[in-house]
Amino acid sequence: MPEELGTVISTEETPTTCEFVFLVKNRRVRKGQFVQAQADDGLLLGMVTEITRANRYFERAESVAEYERASPISEHFPTADWEFTVAQVRIFGTFKGKILVRNTFPPAPGLRVVEADLPLLKEFLKFHDDGLEIGKLENHDLPAKLDMDGLFQKHLAILAMSGSGKSYLMCVLLEELLSRKPEQGRLAAVIIDNHGEYAGFKQSEFGQQTRVFEGKKMRISLRKVSPQMLAEWMPQMSGVQLRELAKILKEMQKAANEKHEAFGLSDLSLRIEASEMKDNIKGPLLAWISELRGLGLLGKADFPKADEAVSPGRLAVFDLSDIDSLRKKQIIVSYFGKKFFRMRKKGAIPPFVLIVEEAHNFAREKAMAEAAISKHIIETIAREGRKFGASLCLISQRPVQLSTTALSQCNTNIILRVTNPYDIKHIGESCEGIDSAMLNSITTLRVGEALIVGEAVGCPVFVKVRAKRSRATTKGASLSSLARQFEEQSAKKKNDVEAFL
Ligand SMILES: Nc1ncnc2c1ncn2[C@@H]1O[C@H](COP(=O)(O)OP(=O)(O)O)[C@@H](O)[C@H]1O
Ligand SMILES: [Mg+2]
Structure with missing residues (x-):
């Protein structure tokens, strides 16, 4: 039997067909938790949207002030007995058998509320045994395994401020993609890596499946x-x-x-x-x-060739960290993007996902012609790619500057911590299915916590991104370790010179 969380109560406005409030009897109730209640029509599924605590004894400021002049109010009255907590729940629907339908009748006051069954939740959220495990659902002991088709087929955007864990999450997703077996369907991944963060895959257990192409060696x-x-x-x-x-x-x-x-x-x-x-x-x-x-x-020849870069279950890292010119980087993205898309349409290369880090630099909303070289192909794949098995994953800390054409085609968004109000507003406008309460939560997310919205999930969910299993991200060393490294190297050089003299 699932643990009881509380009892539905009758308030002035609730229960309705969309909402109810329950008296909390269990301290395990949390905001964002999924709950269920067995109503006459079927099993109701909902989510706790807010929790309120109240106590009669503390309602009037002047009485509290008066009593507390001498000693704490709890010494005068049984305050603890009068404390109560209520939770508001948004109803997603009623299960008729295995199918969730819109709820059309309010649940009865007095109903028992329990935590949602995990198998039911898994089904509702579209998690999949075969899916990509990016972490754990918050508030529940349920691995967040996202269906690969749901996540990538209609493109993915990962949006957040810098340092919030975008690249880390991408590493986790790549680990999952590279771990797939042929019978599960394997995508080829090509990543435009501006900071050389993914070259570490070469030294990991995925080394055999990874090829790193240095920008300065790439040729058209x-x-x-x-x-x-x-x-x-x-x-x-x-x-x-x-x-x-x-x-x-x-x-x-x-x-x-x-x-x-x-x-x-x-x-x-x-x-x-x-x-x-x-x-x-x-x-x-x-x-x-x-x-x-x-x-x-x-x-005189293309390097890399398409089949060297795009191959099922493998990762190609285009390490552009050694190139300063944005124009050159854009030409690379534009040329290879076009080539891969053209060849994919003909079926000459396998289905692939093109991952673009710092996507706002490659598909800028308002760009002069000389800085818009790669925008066209990114928008084209965004619009037409899904019919041909060409997916896009855009990663950006500047969603406001990102092409709205490209962003609006990304049917799944993963949002990590964002604090800039302009970015939050923009995300709210460009992402369907996000409400204002969720937008507010985005500012309070910690590093590695993510909100997933869109095609890949049954409803917007918060997920704690799992730890990486491989070593990657080599260039994100801390300031102090860089400083130490520099001094050690200088000392070594000096010693060498002295030894030589
Ligand atoms: N899920 C996570 N678990 C543990 N550490 C994380 C997680 N996500 C990010 N980090 C750490 O936070 C820091 C910033 O992450 P990073 O992915 O480089 O951010 P971004 O790409 O958004 O700028 C890194 O040092 C990384 O190791
Ligand atoms: Mg990054």
């Missing part, structure tokens, strides 16, 4: 670059310049494809120099080519 094959891409990468290029460049590039690509040969930017500039173009076009074009060369990105 000039043979595969289209004029539209050039226009996107260099929006200031004039129409005439672009036309001339496209003409030459196409000729060279055609010849290269016929001869199965590659060519580089130096071949392209030689060709432009030798052409009969007018000098007032040739000059600027050569300047553009030299700017492109400065990025150090275009080469």
Whole structure:
């Protein structure tokens, strides 16, 4: 028998079809706890939304002040006997057999309220035995195992201020993805890692399944670059310049494809120099080519190749921490994003999830053309990806700056601690199913506590994110340990020099 928590009471406004209040008889009752009560129509399921304590003896400030002048009021009266606690419950519905239907008749005052049965709760919250275990449901002894399809198919956004545990949660999700067996269906994961936080997966037990690609070694094959891409990468290029460049590039690509040969930017500039173009076009074009060369990105072949990066049950880390230029990072995301999406549509690569850390830098709501290079592909995958098995996971501490087109397509949101009122307001507006009480709770979340809303769960739930099982996050060292490291290294260098002399 489940433990009794209390008894439904009759107040001026409740019970109604949506709400009831119960007298708390058990100190285990908590805000956010799921409860049930057996009504005539079926089993009611609800959640405690608020708890209030009251005591007659302490209602009037002047009497309390008067009595307490001499000694505590509890010495004069049996105050403890008059204390009571009531809990408000929001009703989700009534179970008719296994199906939860809208509740259409109020529960009777006097009903016994008990904690919700775990199997029932699991079903209601859409937790799944085969799911991704991200932690534990708050207030209940129930692992939060989210269904992979529910979480990723219609895209996921992880939003919170920095330091609240977004990357940590992503590591947990990756561990779960990488632990799946082929018969459970395995996604390929590609992560855009701006701070080199995920390279640690290489040293973990998932090392075999992980490949880390350093940003400075990544390459885009000039043979595969289209004029539209050039226009996107260099929006200031004039129409005439672009036309001339496209003409030459196409000729060279055609010849290269016929001869199965590659060519580089130096071949392209030689060709432009030798052409009969007018000098007032040739000059600027050569300047553009030299700017492109400065990025150090275009080469004779793509690196990584699509099948090296996107493979079932494996993780590819695009470690962009060694690149300073945002433009270069955006070009990488745009080029590879487009390529993977195109190949996925043809079925040439497996279903994948593209995870973008610092997503507001790659799909900014209000961006100038030169800073909006990767926004287009992110919005495209957000809109069309789910039909083709191309998912997106956007991680950001600046939801206000994130493309609303992309964010509104993320059907599941995981929200960790946020305190900035603008961000909270924005999250409230962009996330369906969040009420103002939940918004308020977001400010009080501690590191590692998360609110999950949307497709992946039956109703918004608070979850305590579990501890990581592997080692990852290598670059998040504390200030003091960095300082210690620096001094140790300097001392060592000095010793070495002295030994040498
Ligand atoms: N669920 C958790 N359990 C234990 N420690 C956590 C948890 N989530 C975050 N942390 C710790 O909090 C710090 C910040 O987390 P991080 O994921 O880097 O934040 P963010 O990516 O949001 O900036 C890290 O030191 C991390 O180890
Ligand atoms: Mg982070």
